[in-house]
Amino acid sequence: MYAGKKPKTEHMNQKITEQEAIRREALNQLLELGIDPYPSDTYEVNATAKMIHDQFPGDNSLFQDVQLAGRIMSRRIMGSASFAELQDDSGRIQLYFNRDEICPDGDKTMYNTVFKRLVDIGDIIGVKGFVFTTRMGETTVHVKQFTILCKSLRPLPIVKEKEGKVYDAFTDPEQRYRQRYLDLIVNPDVKEVFRLRARLIQSMREFLLARDYLEVETPVLQPIYGGAAAKPFKTYHNKLDTTLYLRIANELYLKRLIVGGYDGVFEFAKDFRNEGMSRFHNPEFTQMELYVAYKDYIWMMELVEEMTEKIVKDLHGTTRVTVGEHQINFERPWKRYTMYEAIEHFTGTDISSMDEAAMLQYARSMGVQADNTMGRGKLIDELFGEQCEPHLIQPTFITDYPIEMSPLAKKHRSKPGLVERFEAICNGKEICNAFSELNDPVDQRMRFEEQLELGRRGDPEAMVLDEDFLRAIETGMPPTAGLGVGIDRLAMILTNKPSIQDVLFFPQMRPEQKHRQKPDEDTI
């Protein structure tokens, strides 16, 4: 099959363990027997493990001739009869192999050699047979014929379970994240987490499409990054001889589309921020941003309540979800506090009329690590983060933020110094952020100028002035409500996972030391 050739890099980059060598030897023996360990043909399947468990016994004529495919997860060989477990996408089912039925003629090779010696745990096979119940009462496929679909060359971590107790669990977080495929194979709960995540996104998309908003795509590579206060990733385009940035938010491009005349646009977007990593932060993360013309932030709060309630019901059939030690209820309406009210509620102090000096002193007294470079708005935000946010477990809207922290939000219609903005807080963390979008181009330019000043004073996250965006706003953007939802954060809550790494298939990790290679090496 390999015409006498051998891969050149194999022994350079890895040491072959005894078990791997044995599997490679089995691979060669299969080839010598004329069995293709990696066949090309379609393998037709007419059953799954779950379907058989759900429907058998029942109309048993359906189960006289089943055909399914999956990975072998265990084997118990007892001479000329054996049991194995097959795992497909839907779950596991037991298989029964009998030598004289696998091999009705004199030649017992398929059983004695191929099944017993050359097939390993982890191999993918297809089986044909009928369903029955063993003496021990387990639904089982009696195999008449099997086909090797893929030979596995590496041993699988085998997790065993009895009466709810798990033995030899595959738990090392590093290995689980780096080799997520193994995690998915041996830890079935993990598959379910990502199914829930997929349904979350599907449910949100359905909600938005049902309202006739347009799903759009905007650039990831941007000459000027904007829409949030964050440090970007920097890259370079050779032909244009230009520095480009990976987007930190989609906001400014989506607003351009509102200027262009779409009344509702949204995007599920990967955003990138070149900042620290933690169980709440991955360098790339998913955000859904929505902009709707002729609406304001009050209207947007209602949309968020309605959308979230629908999603939670779609996922869990109820509005109540267990998260850690809390029961969270997403039923409408949610509590609403202004930021000043929230701080007063949790600290007993009304800070609304304090000036910057008084605020600084007060914030320090409440345990905020404040320095003189922080303005009034930043102090309020720190105070809120310190004293309020962790206590907000049930979904709650916090409204009316200090203007200094929100250079893209519209000034409050009646409260000086504030903007028309809200965040929804749930389980002590922000899950979305929204405002009545600033569409006054004169004000927007001045806000950018204030950001430039912050940047000159050394704030690495200050926004840069985006002249093209201002040109769009000067053309005229209708009054617009905008929303950003952190999909990963929401997924953490709705799957009851404490870490963002548990809701990302491949969370960012340091490169593995032993496999570290320069990108220009030809092995990549």
Next chain:
RNA sequence: GACUUGGUAGCUCAGCUGGUAGAGCACGUCCCUUUUAAGGAUGGGGUCCUGGGUUCGAGCCCCAGCCAGGUCACCA
């Protein structure tokens, strides 16, 4: 970035005051026609994260580093 815990077989882990590296599963060989984390017997498998140091002798003690987890900080 700070503190803290850890890194031993493919997986999960033990390893005494510093004295020849262990168990279970997995893997090899043999026996076994309804078993089920685990049939019986038997055998192989190790850069004890890396590099220094102390010592007659280091998986263990000391120093430095690498990697990972947790907590905190940063993250409008």
